[in-house]
Amino acid sequence: MGKLYDMLMQDYRLREGLNACINCGTCTAVCPAAEFYRYDPRRIVDVVQSQDDSKIEELLKGDVIWYCGECMSCVTRCPRKNGPGLVIMALRSLSIDLGYFIESEKGRQQYLLSKDLCGNVLNYGYCVYPREFDYKSHPEAGPVWEWEEKHLEDVFERLGANLDGDGPGAMRKIPDEDLAQLKRIFDITGATKRMESVREAGRKKAEELGLTEEEFCTLLYEQSSPRHLNGQ
Amino acid sequence: MIYEGKRKIWSDYQKEIPDDHYFYVRSCIRQSFFPASEAAFLNITRNILGRDVFETEHHTTCGGIAYHSDTIPQETVMTIVARQFALMHKHGYENYVCSCITSFGVYIETLETWRTFPELEAKIADNLRKTCNLEFAKPRFVVHASDLIYKLREEIAAKAKYKLVNAKTGEPLKVVEHIGCHYSKMFPSKGVGGAEYPYVLTGMIEAWGGEIVDYPERRHCCGFGFRQYFIKGNRGYSLSNTHKKFESMEPYEPDFIITNCPGCPYFLDRWQYVIAESEGKTYGKDGHGIPVLTYEEVAGLVLGFDPWDLGLQTHQVAVEPLLDKLGIPYDKEKKFLGAGGKDLGRPALPSCLKCM
Known part of the structure; x- marks a missing residue:
């Protein structure tokens, strides 16, 4: 039994998601990511089940564990009640905890995801906040969102929301005492530590690449090598 | 059978x-x-x-x-x-x-x-x-x-002002239902109807007069994929999943799509716009898309709410063809007005996807 495997087994999701894989490939057949990326969840579960640390380390430092969309379609169909999606979540957590995520193009996108999503949670109390969802970065949201962004307060008022207002309602301002509780939860449960380690690894990587933080973020947001894709 | x-x-x-x-x-x-x-x-x-x-x-x-x-x-x-x-x-x-x-x-x-x-x-x-x-x-x-609206579906039907039927022909509208993956794919027993044949939205559509369309990729993910959408370089994943669903449902000519996940209607709506603008392909009639509605919007329409009070003007795919089929009146001049009739202008029109 390998050290990395032992670390993975500390994660409740791995204990729940890996029973006894029979390598039937049903997960890969149903997986939306396997159709788009060069991705095979069957192989990943097989590697973890092998308990081979060198192969697990290769997974933790590579791109493939970041291809999954966590839709969990695999969980429904697995005839042995495994959860390849849960195994992926455990692998990703360990990759981040060990700093390995920064070594792959897809893994280092965590820098931006952590910055944006954790920022939204701590600053606003929401994972997604419309003032941070700009049309320029999301042109697929269409001209209707371009219009809505320009008139956000008016549109939200028209739709019966309470944008940044006091009291209950859609998109209300989350009271400061509640945001303070979220911050304390982040501090005590390891989220703050994870944010800081991801930020530090990202800073070092940007320096190594000779990029400013802004240039690094743009690269992370837009870069996508065709080598990830099926049929390339 | x-x-x-x-x-x-x-x-x-x-x-x-x-x-x-x-x-x-x-x-x-x-x-x-x-x-x-x-x-x-x-x-x-x-x-x-x-x-x-x-x-x-x-x-x-x-x-x-x-x-x-x-x-x-x-x-x-x-x-x-x-x-x-x-x-x-x-x-x-x-x-x-x-x-x-x-x-x-x-x-x-x-x-x-x-x-x-x-x-x-x-x-x-x-x-x-x-x-x-x-x-x-x-x-x-x-x-x-959506479970609660499913539970109350017959009470809603009893108070309905409109049924999900073509007002001119009396035929039931053909509806695609799309269930959010995390509703029951992980824990099938926690969703009405399980993961393979979830009934939560189907039950609403049947109670309100519509007809559910079955199609090959009915259970396929919309393609949100969390990091696969939030990072621009990964969005091809999201788009390709929606594309797969629309190609699969197209031959069945659905009148609209009902969803229970908050993200799915956004993706199924907006990626239709992207497919239209980039490939010139539209999935509805006469250059329109297929309207994608939340279950609250469908319930509201059935109960006679004003479409613009329900926020249907914030969809990229125009809903007017659907409202016309249902015989639901609407004031096109009020579509993009703010509270108290405030003039907010209008969104630009896409070049391919018909939105009027």
């Missing part, structure tokens, strides 16, 4: 949905893109059907999107969940209803994991006490808001 088989599977996956007295928690994505849907849900359940649905401004995100983007540990999301449950208990409720499908999956995953690993539940209870000084409690029932 196959139809009867599905009926049997549906009957095997029924869940208990309390009739009344709920603690309501909102969805980050639904609030951002479909705030009028949440307003409609509260209006229907509280004012039209007389149910007690309580909301406090002190609830927050469940953290589910950050969790499924792997930015926060499992212990963090579980402690935020425990805080939400504690607020429910503090206000004297034991039935918990959530607007978000990602949240619903997180709540069920959390409760199931606590059941399997009681030492983890004890740790989270301790986290909650240390960080929020709140009393740990678990709900008696957790339901998604």
Whole structure:
């Protein structure tokens, strides 16, 4: 039994998601990511089940564990009640905890995801906040969102929301005492530590690449090598 | 024979949905893109059907999107969940209803994991006490808001002003239902009808006069994929999944799509715009798209709400062809007005997707 495997087994999701894989490939057949990326969840579960640390380390430092969309379609169909999606979540957590995520193009996108999503949670109390969802970065949201962004307060008022207002309602301002509780939860449960380690690894990587933080973020947001894709 | 088989599977996956007295928690994505849907849900359940649905401004995100983007540990999301449950208990409720499908999956995953690993539940209870000084409690029932509308579907049908039929021909409209993945793919027994044949939206459509369309990729993900959408370079994943679904449903010529997840209607709506603008391909009639509605929007239309009060003007795919089929009146001059008739101008028109 390998050290990395032992670390993975500390994660409740791995204990729940890996029973006894029979390598039937049903997960890969149903997986939306396997159709788009060069991705095979069957192989990943097989590697973890092998308990081979060198192969697990290769997974933790590579791109493939970041291809999954966590839709969990695999969980429904697995005839042995495994959860390849849960195994992926455990692998990703360990990759981040060990700093390995920064070594792959897809893994280092965590820098931006952590910055944006954790920022939204701590600053606003929401994972997604419309003032941070700009049309320029999301042109697929269409001209209707371009219009809505320009008139956000008016549109939200028209739709019966309470944008940044006091009291209950859609998109209300989350009271400061509640945001303070979220911050304390982040501090005590390891989220703050994870944010800081991801930020530090990202800073070092940007320096190594000779990029400013802004240039690094743009690269992370837009870069996508065709080598990830099926049929390339 | 196959139809009867599905009926049997549906009957095997029924869940208990309390009739009344709920603690309501909102969805980050639904609030951002479909705030009028949440307003409609509260209006229907509280004012039209007389149910007690309580909301406090002190609830927050469940953290589910950050969790499924792997930015926060499992212990963090579980402690935020425990805080939400504690607020429910503090206000004297034991039935918990959530607007978000990602949240619903997180709540069920959390409760199931606590059941399997009681030492983890004890740790989270301790986290909650240390960080929020709140009393740990678990709900008696957790339901998604679409479960509650499903439960009340016949009461809604009894008060309906419109049926889901073609007003000119009397034929039932053909409807595609799209269930959010985290509703029942992880824990099939927690969703009405299970994971393979979920009945939660089908039951609504049948009760309101429409006809469900079956098609090969009915259970395929919309393609959100969390990190696969939030990072621009990954968005091809999201687009290709939606494209696959539309190519599969196109031959069945659905009149509209009903969804229960907050993210799916956004993706199924907006990626149609992208496919139209980049490939010149549209899936509705005469250059239009196929309208994608939330279940609250469909319930609201059936009950006679003004389409613009329901926020249908914030969809990229025009809903007017659907309203015309249903015989629902609307004032096109008021579509993009703000509160009190304030002039907000109009969105630009796409070059290919017909929006008028």
